[in-house]
Amino acid sequence: MAKTIAPYGSWPSPIDAALVASHDGRPEYLGTVGEEVWWTEPRPEEGGRRALMRLPAGGGEAHSVLPAPWNVRNRVIEYGGRPWAGATRTDDGPLVVFTHFADQRLYAVAPDSPEQKPWPLTPAAQLVPGGLRWCDPVVLTEGPAGPEVWCVLEEFTGEGPTDLRRVIAAVPLDGSAAEDRSVVRELTDDASRFVTGPRLSPNGTRAAWLAWDHPAMPWDGTRVMTARVTDTGRFEDVRTVAGGPEESVAQVEWAPDGALLLASDESGWWNLQRLDLDAAASDPGARRDLCPREEEFAAGLWRIGQTWFEPLDGGLIAALHGKGSMRLGILDPQTGELADTTGPWTEWADLATAGTRVIGVAAGPQTSYEVVEIDTRTGHSRVVAAHHKDAVDPAHYPQPQERTFTGPDGRDIHAQVYPPHHPGYEAPEGEAPPYVVWAHGGPTGRAPLVLDLEIAYFTSRGIGVVEVNYGGSTGYGRAYRNRLREQWGVVDVEDCAAAARQLAAEGEADPARLAVRGGSAGGWTTAVSLTSPAAEGLYACGTISYPILDLTGWATDETHDFESQYLESLVGPLTSVPDRYRDRSPLHHADRISVPFLLLQGLDDVICPPVQCERFLAEVDGSRVPYAYLTFEGEGHGFRRAETIIRATESELALYVQTFGITRDDVPVLELDR
The missing domain is CATH 2.130.10.120 (Prolyl oligopeptidase, N-terminal domain)
Structure with missing residues (x-):
């Protein structure tokens, strides 16, 4: 057929x-x-x-x-x-x-x-x-x-x-x-x-x-x-x-x-x-x-x-x-x-x-x-x-590919690519698909290669996803983890950008329709990607969830005990390199953002508190960059309630539909402030 x-x-x-x-x-x-x-x-x-x-x-x-x-x-x-x-x-x-x-x-x-x-x-x-x-x-x-x-x-x-x-x-x-x-x-x-x-x-x-x-x-x-x-x-x-x-x-x-x-x-x-x-x-x-x-x-x-x-x-x-x-x-x-x-x-x-x-x-x-x-x-x-049950025809599930991209200095970057996939639809000949780069949390973590209906939500609609296990991720030995030592906001951003650029260079992704998204540490990587010269002009939009946006604030009194000195290794000692904390923080480079973004935040989050988002948006306001800020009562670090997940997922799709020029009539309009 x-x-x-x-x-x-x-x-x-x-x-x-x-x-x-x-x-x-x-x-x-x-x-x-x-x-x-x-x-x-x-x-x-x-x-x-x-x-x-x-x-x-x-x-x-x-x-x-x-x-x-x-x-x-x-x-x-x-x-x-x-x-x-x-x-x-x-x-x-x-x-x-x-x-x-x-x-x-x-x-x-x-x-x-x-x-x-x-x-x-x-x-x-x-x-x-x-x-x-x-x-x-x-x-x-x-x-x-x-x-x-x-x-x-x-x-x-x-x-x-x-x-x-x-x-x-x-x-x-x-x-x-x-x-x-x-x-x-x-x-x-x-x-x-x-x-x-x-x-x-x-x-x-x-x-x-x-x-x-x-x-x-x-x-x-x-x-x-x-x-x-x-x-x-x-x-x-x-x-x-x-x-x-x-x-x-x-x-x-x-x-x-x-x-x-x-x-x-x-x-x-x-x-x-x-x-x-x-x-x-x-x-x-x-x-x-x-x-x-x-x-x-x-x-x-x-x-x-x-x-x-x-x-x-x-x-x-x-x-x-x-x-x-x-x-x-x-x-x-x-x-x-x-x-x-x-x-x-x-x-x-x-x-x-x-x-x-x-x-x-x-x-x-x-x-x-x-x-x-x-x-x-x-x-x-x-x-x-907890038996797996196919709630839909599994022909709608993505067909992932394990990839190793090449980053700066020839370093390997591990990733999983999920091309658009649908059993009954295909794109016109010659059209390259939009792609979203997913940056995982942690940052000392890893994105596993498993069925994720959130990924399938996008790929089955014709939007590709690439999960990047950037330098600093677990699963590849201590040396790979240590690539992020004092390099957070540099290596992670470069590795995500390298994956996106190579997909575009290969003709697998539309270079004009690339996005980046992530939550927690991935939200940091996303925000830095929208403000860093390393990814300048690369992404058309971004989805930032419960992020870190101000390193100095987070390193002093705006997070919890477990991670309160995490930045000592990820960025360097605050007392020794205070300028580095400022220079890498999206809060201090909000004027560099030139593309629409969606910011999602739980109001009960004590790990990445809402006050960081509020300070960041105060810097963005007046720049005429379109954005939406959605907050959720009763949600902490990461979303658990069905109604929250539904609204966040639909809003993210709406951002891509509006930014990438996609025609759909089944997506709620996302009101973007300027």
Whole structure:
């Protein structure tokens, strides 16, 4: 059947903004409680809450344990951390603890008991000056000091965003701390600015965790800490056993025999290592690589409690690994043999194990994220929850291409190209399509090659997308990450521009209809791209979401503690290079913007606060550059509510329709101020 001829950007599509919103987010924080699998799952249609999901052992459907408005998230380091943990009990079914986003308290619930209502374990905010936050819990129903939860405690000590302390703490399971902060036992001091939750050795006599301090980010340098757990449940003999200022250990776990397993970038790549603590003092070989490769077995630790590997019964290790992607493999630590699992999934995320079973969250170019179980004895894999369902004919999905572009000085730039694609439409001969460059957030992050209906929303209408994993991204080793050291606003902008220019030079993109967009750090890259000589005249418009626009303000008192000194490595020390902060900030070059832009901002964002947008627009006003500024009540850093996602998506399309001269009658008009 012949395709209909119509200009790029004008094609009809069954993928609307409501469908994009309904598929936003993915399952996260997988874990097991006995033989059961639990995780959190997004609910955009329920105010953006995250539901706590339970998959019964032996079959049955996954279901939400807690009704709305329970929201299983937390704000530790603002990006949050693992929000739940569970344990089995002999007679009463599982006991699960979780954090509730609305009040940041730690709760417990026994879902199989007659009284299923959660009860609080920690004090309400009004009972504690400054407030408390919790994450990355471990449930000890028979702990050395009685039934407790051991977890990270983040405690604010003043009014400022950096007036706080973090420790590992023990919270009684009987609820006695709900009215009395003094009942909470602190297992560590607050000498380290950042800590992860404890991991207990198989015999319960040792604990291990990660720690780091300003100005390092966890992908710069972390320390592996251990302690002896006393009979009374206290930590003694605390020591550093691995890591350092230039070594990032992203995860630590215990092997069944009591050795430590690390994901360390000591070699320049996050690889798995084994550390025999009992022999470490006398044997240089006590720490060894298990599978040395120029691949990543971990990524940036943006949220406390993320996992990339897990030990299995019998000594094998389930490990995510790859270069520019994350596959699932089963590693034999004795031989170093790594056998990848089979299946259609090309990108794996969260990971959990139970006996010889591996459970992960996995997706591919034609499938969204699903909860997948692998039986390592048989190699059999099956989707057990969050099954991918084609809401439209998959012929409308994009057909991505992995590309390596050439940047300044001949450097490689990794990217994914999503050309326009429609089963029933094609453009007139000789017409080149409009393209939008997507800059990911972080900036120490990566855009995965998976089905994303937000991308399909544009490509199925005839607008191409190129996701650029610019220098500084994870997935390609430490040297690639370090390209952005003191070069943020330079390398990222140059790499995005190089990808756009090469697509145009190849005839794959219309050089007059190029756009750039991004959120958070990607919003910064977008704004700089519209104000930097490195991309002058390249882009016809841009979409800037919850961005950083003023480096000096962000480095002083306009962001949260976790990233408050991030710019020390991304730009340089403010005290040493203050002019660099000013020279790179879009706020101080608003007069250079000559093309329309859309600015999207959540009003509850404490990471990239609205005040930056307001100062920026004050500089833009009067320049006669068309722009739209949309703000969203109740949204923080990143959008979670269906109505927000719908409006943002449709407004972005409207910007491109109006700027690129596309004719459509199904797009709301975007009012552009001047």
